[in-house]
Amino acid sequence: MKAVVIYGKEDFRYQEVEMPKVGKEEVVVKVGRCGICAVDPKILHGKGYVPPIVAKHVPIIAGHEFIGEVVELGEGAKEKYDLEVGDKAIAENIVPCWKCHYCQLGLYHMCDVHKIFGISGPDGGWAEYMKYPQGSIIWKVPEDMPYEIAVAIEPLACATHGVERANIQFSDTVVIAGGGAIGLFMLQVAKLKNPKMLIMSDLLEDRLSLAKELGVDVVINPGKDDIVKQVKDLTDGLGCDVVLEASGASVAVEQAVEMLRRRGRLMEFGVFAEKVCIDFSIIGDMKELEIIGGHLAFHTYPLTIKYLSEG
Ligand SMILES: [Zn+2]
Ligand SMILES: [Zn+2]
Incomplete structure (x- = not known):
């Protein structure tokens, strides 16, 4: 499949990458849309505090404002997230570790490990397909919500x-x-x-x-x-x-x-x-x-x- 992969400052490459493989409690989606956040050009041009964080995780597929359609469900994912193949689904932008001080307090967005799609954790949504890995917070999105609306879920x-x-x-x-x-x-x-x-x-x-x-x-x-x-x-x-x-x-x-x-x-x-x-x-x-x-x-x-x- 094709994806935009971040390698470093002024080095984003549109290239062929391997399809994500589904694991236990994981979901693979066909990406419907993925937005460009204000932080993405900052990553491209090496501005601010985010690029040095991304640098520790390259190569990584960009994009955290994604929405997709479920194409594959790992063992237990269907039950955990109440999802079927063909459903529209979104994962929250951070994949919490569920173990650190903040996750224990329920403040999962402050997770100390802080794995954000397309920045510091799993591959993001500037790709044909992507995986919502184990630990993701996944929500079903109504089928009749068009992608051009659903892509606004993350920033909203x-x-x-x-x-x-x-x-x-x-x-x-x-x-x-x-x-x-x-x-x-x-x-x-x-x-x-x-x-x-x-x-x-x-x-x-x-x-x-x-x-x-x-x-x-x-x-x-x-x-x-x-x-x-x-x-x-x-x-x-x-x-x-x-x-x-x-x-x-x-x-x-x-x-x-x-x-x-x-x-x-x-x-x-x-x-x-x-x-x-x-x-x-x-x-x-x-x-x-x-x-x-x-x-x-x-x-x-x-x-x-x-x-x-x-x-
Ligand atoms: Zn953003
Ligand atoms: Zn945590």
């Missing part, structure tokens, strides 16, 4: 987790920094929390118009306008309650801590190509900010499948 599950982490309240003014796939998904999920005001910021106008179509209250282009001033003006000088940072741009973090009100919350989901420098006095002495991290998805795949199947 991540965005949902990010929004959950921010603990949004009804009276909150929420700024979503970055209108890429994750930011736009966060917008749609954050809307379900019905906060007082939702603001989207991005440098690209087409993303901002899409955000408007998706029902955001205010859009700001920080390339054209002073975002900190605008957010303060919109909140009677107070600043916003929550920033969901999904841009991965260091300047967005600097702006986030400036535009947050005292005791505001910054939920950081972006993956950065470079280190970010902010004045930590703002976090402590000046504002008592809460900085919350978000990574992968945690118990949000089934919810996401439900959201997407209900439109």
